Each structure stands twice: as structure tokens, then as C-alpha cells.
Amino acid sequence: MKYLVPLLFMLITGPALAQQDFLSNQEYKHCMQLTRINPEQAFEKALGWQDMGGGLPARHCAAVALISLEQYVQAAERLEVLAKDMPDDAPAGIVSDLLGQAGIAWHQAEDLDKAFATLSAALKLSPNHPVLLTDRAAVLVDGGKMWEAVDDLNTAIETNPYDTGALLFRGSAYRQLKSYDLALQDLNRVLELDSDNGEALFERGVVYRLTQKPDLARADWLKLIELHEGRPIADLARRNLEKLDLKAE
Numbered sequence: 032m033k034y035l036v037p038l039l040f041m042l043i044t045g046p047a048l049a050q051q052d053f054l055s056n057q058e059y060k061h062c063m064q065l066t067r068i069n070p071e072q073a074f075e076k077a078l079g080w081q082d083m084g085g086g087l088p089a090r091h092c093a094a095v096a097l098i099s100l101e102q103y104v105q106a107a108e109r110l111e112v113l114a115k116d117m118p119d120d121a122p123a124g125i126v127s128d129l130l131g132q133a134g135i136a137w138h139q140a141e142d143l144d145k146a147f148a149t150l151s152a153a154l155k156l157s158p159n160h161p162v163l164l165t166d167r168a169a170v171l172v173d174g175g176k177m178w179e180a181v182d183d184l185n186t187a188i189e190t191n192p193y194d195t196g197a198l199l200f201r202g203s204a205y206r207q208l209k210s211y212d213l214a215l216q217d218l219n220r221v222l223e224l225d226s227d228n229g230e231a232l233f234e235r236g237v238v239y240r241l242t243q244k245p246d247l248a249r250a251d252w253l254k255l256i257e258l259h260e261g262r263p264i265a266d267l268a269r270r271n272l273e274k275l276d277l278k279a280e
Contacts, residue, residue, distance in 0.1 A: 181204050202234055218231050
């Protein structure tokens with residue numbers, strides 16, 4: 032999955048969550064770590080903890096484990112219910128994080144309408160949140176609404192001009208829209224901030240190829256392979272480089 036916004040010990044906020052002691056915080060941390068290592072075990076642990084009064088933290092861990100298990104619809108539904116069940120005085124940011132996670136799960140389930148609606152609800156609670164905007168932009172791209180996605184990414188980048196993820200995403204969107212000059216502006220900016228960014232090197236190479244600059248494309252892809260050997264993005268660059276060389280012959 033593309034993003035999973037951590038709630039960072041949401042247990043200590045709100046009257047219902049304040050009843051959890053330090054041991055419960057540690058249990059939540061361990062359970063969340065387990066969702067990445069052994070999600071099946073994490074899910075069973077979370078259910079058992081919930082039966083013993085683990086409450087909202089246990090339910091959240093169970094939902095995140097379901098995302099790791101690719102049970103996206105169940106995860107999304109649990110996260111939406113969890114957001115509704117949060118205490119009235121829970122910070123809006125916590126509720127929006129939960130809705131954002133639900134939106135990601137709906138997206139993974141390929142239900143674009145529910146993903147868009149849930150992420151939009153999250154953005155009402157946390158306006159201009161860069162991560163939520165970027166997640167919603169991904170939904171819009173998959174729905175073929177490229178310029179609307181760019182609008183979301185524009186807002187995300189205005190909020191955080193150093194967000195290399197949003198800049199890279201917008202550069203890729205501009206490339207797909209054949210706005211190559213704008214794509215290069217974003218991709219060059221990413222590489223100014225992170226000169227070894229493999230995804231940006233790959234995307235810029237594609238733009239160079241499409242704009243009939245094969246030498247520049249080759250240079251970016253060769254650098255990418257050197258820096259990121261063994262990663263899928265390096266294999267993709269190598270395949271594109273082979274096609275470029277075949278065309279040159």
C-alpha cells in the first residue's frame with residue numbers, strides 16, 4: 032500500500048482512551064509492529080486483546096492487520112466505524128487519520144467512489160493535509176481525473192513545498208498529461224531536494240525519452256541503476272534502457 036499514516040499513540044487522548052495505562056500503550060505499539068511482521072498473528076492478538084477490554088486501540092490494530100492481510104473491505108469498514116466511535120473530544124486529526132486509512136483501504140479494494148468520499152470526509156476535518164490530498168489525488172488518477180488530481184497535488188505542495196512525494200506524483204501526472212515542461216520542473220525540484228531519488232530519475236528519463244532527448248534519458252537511467260541496483264525501479268530502468276538502445280540501432 033502506498034501510505035499508512037501512523038496514529039502515534041492515539042491511546043493517550045480523550046477520556047475513553049485515557050483509561051489505558053502505560054502497559055496498554057506498549058501493547059498497542061507491539062501489536063502495530065506485529066502488523067508489519069506477522070499480520071495474521073497481529074489480528075489474532077488484537078481480537079484477544081479486544082475481548083480483554085483493549086477497546087479502541089485493539090480495534091485499530093485489528094483493522095491495520097486486515098490491511099496487511101489484503102482484506103481491504105473489512106479493514107475499511109472497521110476503520111470507518113472506529114472513526115465514528117471516537118470520543119467527542121478526540122482531536123480532529125486523529126479522526127481524520129482513521130478516515131484517511133479507511134480511504135486508502137477502499138482504494139486498495141478498488142472502490143474509487145468510497146475511497147474518494149472517505150478521503151474527502153477526512154479532508155473536511157483536516158483541510159489541506161498534504162498526505163490526505165496526495166492519497167485523494169491517487170484515487171482521482173485511477174478514476175481518470177488527472178487535472179482534478181493535479182489540483183489536489185497543487186494544494187498539497189502549497190502546504191508543504193518540500194514534499195518530494197507530492198512533487199514526484201505531480202511530475203508523473205504532468206508527464207501523463209503530456210505537459211512535459213511542467214513535469215520536468217517538478218522532477219528537477221525533487222532531484223534538487225533528493226539527488227538519489229530513484230523514482231524521480233526514472234520519471235525524468237521517461238520525459239527525456241518522450242521529448243527526443245535519448246542521451247539525457249540514458250544518463251538518468253544509468254545513474255538510477257548504479258544507485259538502486261536490486262530494486263524493481265532499477266530493473267524497470269534497465270528494460271527501458273534496452274529499448275532505448277535497440278531503437279538507436
